[in-house]
Amino acid sequence: MKTIEDLGDLAGRRVLVRSDLNVPIKDAVIGDDGRIRASLPTLIKLAKAGAKVIVTAHLGRPKGEPKPEFTLAPVAERLGELLQPEGITVHFAGDVTGEAAQTAVQDLDEGEVLLLENVRYDAREESKDEAQREALAEELAALADVFVSDGFGVVHRKQASVYDVARKLPHAAGGLVLAEVDVLKKLTEDPARPYVVVLGGAKVSDKLAVIDNLIAKADKLLIGGGMVFTFLKAQGHEVGKSLLEDDQLDTVKGYLETAKAKGVEIVLPTDIVIAPEFKADSPATVVAADAMPADQLGLDIGPESGKAFAAEVAGAKTVFWNGPMGVFEMEAFAGGTKAVAQALTEVDGLSVVGGGDSAAAVRQLGFADDAFGHISTGGGASLEYLEGKELPGLAVLEED
Ligand SMILES: Nc1ncnc2c1ncn2[C@@H]1O[C@H](COP(=O)(O)OP(=O)(O)OP(=O)(O)O)[C@@H](O)[C@H]1O
Ligand SMILES: O=C(O)[C@H](O)COP(=O)(O)O
Numbered sequence: 001m002k003t004i005e006d007l008g009d010l011a012g013r014r015v016l017v018r019s020d021l022n023v024p025i026k027d028a029v030i031g032d033d034g035r036i037r038a039s040l041p042t043l044i045k046l047a048k049a050g051a052k053v054i055v056t057a058h059l060g061r062p063k064g065e066p067k068p069e070f071t072l073a074p075v076a077e078r079l080g081e082l083l084q085p086e087g088i089t090v091h092f093a094g095d096v097t098g099e100a101a102q103t104a105v106q107d108l109d110e111g112e113v114l115l116l117e118n119v120r121y122d123a124r125e126e127s128k129d130e131a132q133r134e135a136l137a138e139e140l141a142a143l144a145d146v147f148v149s150d151g152f153g154v155v156h157r158k159q160a161s162v163y164d165v166a167r168k169l170p171h172a173a174g175g176l177v178l179a180e181v182d183v184l185k186k187l188t189e190d191p192a193r194p195y196v197v198v199l200g201g202a203k204v205s206d207k208l209a210v211i212d213n214l215i216a217k218a219d220k221l222l223i224g225g226g227m228v229f230t231f232l233k234a235q236g237h238e239v240g241k242s243l244l245e246d247d248q249l250d251t252v253k254g255y256l257e258t259a260k261a262k263g264v265e266i267v268l269p270t271d272i273v274i275a276p277e278f279k280a281d282s283p284a285t286v287v288a289a290d291a292m293p294a295d296q297l298g299l300d301i302g303p304e305s306g307k308a309f310a311a312e313v314a315g316a317k318t319v320f321w322n323g324p325m326g327v328f329e330m331e332a333f334a335g336g337t338k339a340v341a342q343a344l345t346e347v348d349g350l351s352v353v354g355g356g357d358s359a360a361a362v363r364q365l366g367f368a369d370d371a372f373g374h375i376s377t378g379g380g381a382s383l384e385y386l387e388g389k390e391l392p393g394l395a396v397l398e399e400d
Helices: 034-048 073-086 099-107 130-142 174-190 204-215 226-236 246-262 303-314 333-347 356-362 379-387 392-398
Strands: 014-018 052-057 090-092 113-115 147-148 169-172 195-199 222-223 264-268 271-275 285-288 299-301 318-322 350-354 373-376
Touching: 014 034, 034 052, 034 073, 034 174, 034 356, 073 113, 073 350, 090 271, 130 147, 147 285, 147 392, 169 392, 174 333, 174 350, 174 392, 195 204, 195 303, 204 222, 204 226, 204 379, 222 226, 226 246, 246 392, 264 303, 271 303, 299 303, 299 333, 303 333, 318 333, 318 379, 333 350, 333 356, 350 356, 350 379, 356 373, 356 392
Parallel strands: 014 052, 014 147, 052 113, 090 113, 147 169, 195 222, 195 318, 222 264, 318 350, 350 373
Antiparallel strands: 271 285, 271 299
């Protein structure tokens, strides 16, 4: 992959950067700015080289139309605060590639940064129709002279601002992408064993698919978070109103059988914290995982499971963790995530936390970044990398 240095002298040139600035935001307040901070070194490097830096990024899943709750405006503000000590001014364009973006690019000075509005406001970004994506990529490319791909968290997406635009401009991988790939390579090339993978979170259908491949690579898979309930249901248990992927039950049954045949242990929680409603103050109780009532939902793994998971993690030589064990944003359902995070800090070997929400979780729970071997900005992206899949956003950077 080409690096920024390979792009030559960037003074006065317009550099389009794809960053992953997908941070948790509620009521326009940013919960954890880890991904914004992770994007800074590349932006600073380019700005200091005298480039006109144009950043494209997404926030959440607005499904192809402008929705005010998904605006990147609060991110632009935070970016401005973080770059101010460097003397770098940040502007925000009110649209993706339209008149506002074009005018803002024309007005951009050398050494300044312009953040474009949420690229997923444009339905073409995520379109399965290549011609649609290409048309948006063409508009993005017209704003710049070169492209730097630095949004590691999205390199698993074949999307216009990640994949197609790289084919339209001279391109390079940014420092964040290179650094992430470096660490993840260590996990795929002969990891020290036992190698334990912990999976949780809410993007169940996205992440179920990776299990199949991880069975071939890891020694143990610990399953928590929203993913648990599809497994419990597949084993014939009641899961009440919990997160569930009904259409994946047969697939999950298949995973359980394959794992058994390969001697890989899939460890499921034995107790669950349940509540009648998805609310911070909903009364929480602990029940056995095979005895959930039909009228409540599972919001965390239980204390017994937390301890068991922690023991598995602490005994590993290589651990990769993606996805919180429960709804850690609410105190009553943060216990499982806390137990696993604590155990990860005690690993005598390489511990990697992957994912926007997982990274936010460990920080929110008071753990320092350097308590872990590496905190990856990619959730789905790092998982797919570990599976050994070709990531479109990386593969395209290897093309000329
Ligand atoms: N039992 C559960 N029911 C519902 N939601 C849950 C449950 N357990 C965890 N979650 C939620 O999962 C979310 C995080 O899931 P996600 O899969 O997005 O994690 P991530 O991989 O760290 O992030 P990303 O893939 O976005 O980088 C959290 O907001 C948490 O509240
Ligand atoms: O949060 C993430 O993992 C990345 O920003 C990608 O987001 P997506 O899963 O909505 O594509």
